[in-house]
Amino acid sequence: MPASAPLPPLTPGPHRRRLGVIAIVACFGGLLFGYDTGVINGALRPMSGELGLDALTEGVVTSSLVFAAAFGALVGGRLSDALGRRTMLVALAVVFFVGTLVVVLAPGFAVLVAGRVLLGLAVGGASTVVPVYLAEMAPFEIRGSLSGRNEVAIVSGQLAAFVVNAVLGTALGHLDGVWRIMFAVCGLPAIALFVGMLRMPESPRWLAERGRRDDALAVLRTVRSPERAEAELAQIERVVAEPAARAGLSAVLRSRWLRRILLVGIGVGVAQQLTGINAIMYYGQSVLVESGFSESAALIANIAPGVIAVVGGVVALAMMDRIDRRTTLLVGFSLTTLCHLLIGVASVVLEPGNPIRPFVILALVVAFVGSMQTFLNVATWVYLSEIFPLHIRGLGIGVAVFAHWLANGALALAFPSLLAAVGLTGAFFLFAAVGAVALAFIATQVPETRGRTLEGLEAEIVSGRAFRRRAVVG
Numbered sequence: 001m002p003a004s005a006p007l008p009p010l011t012p013g014p015h016r017r018r019l020g021v022i023a024i025v026a027c028f029g030g031l032l033f034g035y036d037t038g039v040i041n042g043a044l045r046p047m048s049g050e051l052g053l054d055a056l057t058e059g060v061v062t063s064s065l066v067f068a069a070a071f072g073a074l075v076g077g078r079l080s081d082a083l084g085r086r087t088m089l090v091a092l093a094v095v096f097f098v099g100t101l102v103v104v105l106a107p108g109f110a111v112l113v114a115g116r117v118l119l120g121l122a123v124g125g126a127s128t129v130v131p132v133y134l135a136e137m138a139p140f141e142i143r144g145s146l147s148g149r150n151e152v153a154i155v156s157g158q159l160a161a162f163v164v165n166a167v168l169g170t171a172l173g174h175l176d177g178v179w180r181i182m183f184a185v186c187g188l189p190a191i192a193l194f195v196g197m198l199r200m201p202e203s204p205r206w207l208a209e210r211g212r213r214d215d216a217l218a219v220l221r222t223v224r225s226p227e228r229a230e231a232e233l234a235q236i237e238r239v240v241a242e243p244a245a246r247a248g249l250s251a252v253l254r255s256r257w258l259r260r261i262l263l264v265g266i267g268v269g270v271a272q273q274l275t276g277i278n279a280i281m282y283y284g285q286s287v288l289v290e291s292g293f294s295e296s297a298a299l300i301a302n303i304a305p306g307v308i309a310v311v312g313g314v315v316a317l318a319m320m321d322r323i324d325r326r327t328t329l330l331v332g333f334s335l336t337t338l339c340h341l342l343i344g345v346a347s348v349v350l351e352p353g354n355p356i357r358p359f360v361i362l363a364l365v366v367a368f369v370g371s372m373q374t375f376l377n378v379a380t381w382v383y384l385s386e387i388f389p390l391h392i393r394g395l396g397i398g399v400a401v402f403a404h405w406l407a408n409g410a411l412a413l414a415f416p417s418l419l420a421a422v423g424l425t426g427a428f429f430l431f432a433a434v435g436a437v438a439l440a441f442i443a444t445q446v447p448e449t450r451g452r453t454l455e456g457l458e459a460e461i462v463s464g465r466a467f468r469r470r471a472v473v474g
Helices: 014-026 028-038 040-051 055-083 085-104 109-137 140-147 149-172 178-184 187-197 204-209 213-223 226-240 249-254 256-273 277-291 295-301 303-320 325-349 357-386 390-445 454-463 465-473
Strands: none
Touching: 014 028, 014 109, 014 149, 014 187, 014 213, 028 040, 028 055, 028 085, 028 109, 028 149, 028 187, 040 055, 040 109, 040 149, 040 178, 055 085, 055 109, 055 390, 085 109, 085 178, 085 187, 109 140, 109 149, 109 204, 109 357, 109 390, 140 149, 140 303, 140 357, 149 178, 149 295, 149 303, 149 357, 204 213, 204 226, 204 390, 213 226, 226 390, 226 454, 249 256, 249 390, 256 277, 256 357, 256 390, 256 454, 256 465, 277 295, 277 357, 277 390, 295 303, 303 325, 303 357, 325 357, 325 390, 357 390, 390 454, 454 465
């Protein structure tokens, strides 16, 4: 059967409910991703007070997780190709739990950084494996909304971290070890991911690539109607049988179109990070203090961006299978760049001490986070899970997300110093300039992926048709 042949339509039934359960369990990986990256926002100040951290060591503690996540993404993608998506998620749950214990029990700076590195390796691995697992389990008609649930889980984890931080910081802020309790909460979803994934199936596409046809068909029959399962497997097997598709990194670099799609993936991932979204997620309390809030008020106000991120994620899921990915990305970068400009202007026009200054900047930060979540964050992770051919999917998303996390880490390390050097005005005007460059990149380089099977999309990318079609419709 040709990869582009029509498939039998989706039908309701127990297989749809089973697919929903699989998505919920896998998304505990996204929840852990979100909580572990967000908890530092409120834990950093009490942690610094207890352990005597300065601006540099604060940046090291925050960014150590992020830089480790870059390597976790690169290694996690390759290991998931070798060992399987499900196996990797089970292993990552263990790493999440061990990393949490090390951080909670850390007696000082060195052990704390070691624990954050372990958590970073797990976060990076989850950032590549969960989207790929969901994309490979999903029918193409609802792939965007199903894969996008992982990003909603990520921001839900960040919101949970903000709420836990606010509650514990308000109720137990007088205790030296309150930040340890904030981190300890992370152990619960790690246990849930471990237990849940032991009962979930392996990706049928990974099984088919390993020659395990019967196992792949058995999995597909649990999440598709019988006719649809057979038809999808036939498409997958056609792609698996293509010898030219079997490529490592050296072969990717020799192929014009594979090299180009790898660069597109890297560009999309890095552009999303350079909006500065994680400057807000990691240092939101510091940004709000800089705008004029007291420390306690900033800790509570910081919940607002977390709430709008979850709301935006839900809206994004509703749009994901209705609006083209390129359109979504273009709208997102336009809105975030506008928000950056407005935050910069507000910080100039409303001088420090003006009573409305903190509330105006908070409103603009909320608008920025809402724009990111509605149009960029979900779309970015869905897009990265779709664009790479089967035989290099783990490698491709691993390299793209490696670059994504490196950009994230550089921002996490540099932002406190950037804020101290140029203030809110300079920082957000800089983000606006980067946003303008990202808009040009999306408009000229990014091919569309919505409405195509992974196998049909792979055929278009390997042949270069996807880029030519983008030039025609873009």
